[in-house]
Amino acid sequence: MLAYNPLIMAGIVLITVGILYTLVSARAGVVLAGLGTVAAGVFLFTIVPNPLNPIAFFFNGLLVLCGLWMVAVGARGDGVER
Numbered sequence: 001m002l003a004y005n006p007l008i009m010a011g012i013v014l015i016t017v018g019i020l021y022t023l024v025s026a027r028a029g030v031v032l033a034g035l036g037t038v039a040a041g042v043f044l045f046t047i048v049p050n051p052l053n054p055i056a057f058f059f060n061g062l063l064v065l066c067g068l069w070m071v072a073v074g075a076r077g078d079g080v081e082r
Helices: 006-021 026-047 054-075
Strands: none
Touching (some): 006 026, 026 054
16 A cells, blocks of 8 residues: 555645635646646656656646646636636
8 A cells, every 4th residue: 555645645635625626716626736736747757766757747737737738717806706
């Protein structure tokens, strides 16, 4: 069994809180879920035996990039809150 790693626990909590917080503020919820996704991607980079394997690098890097994109979209201040 995999030991509890603070990075994956932070990712789980941030994604969960982000999904729930979307009911209050969509932008803040997306930012929180994006930060959780980045944390999960970084966690996967730390547990993969060979993180520079092209397949592992592609999929874990894609997870990190999607999380950063979520943070960028959520943090973009266009001044309209729906």
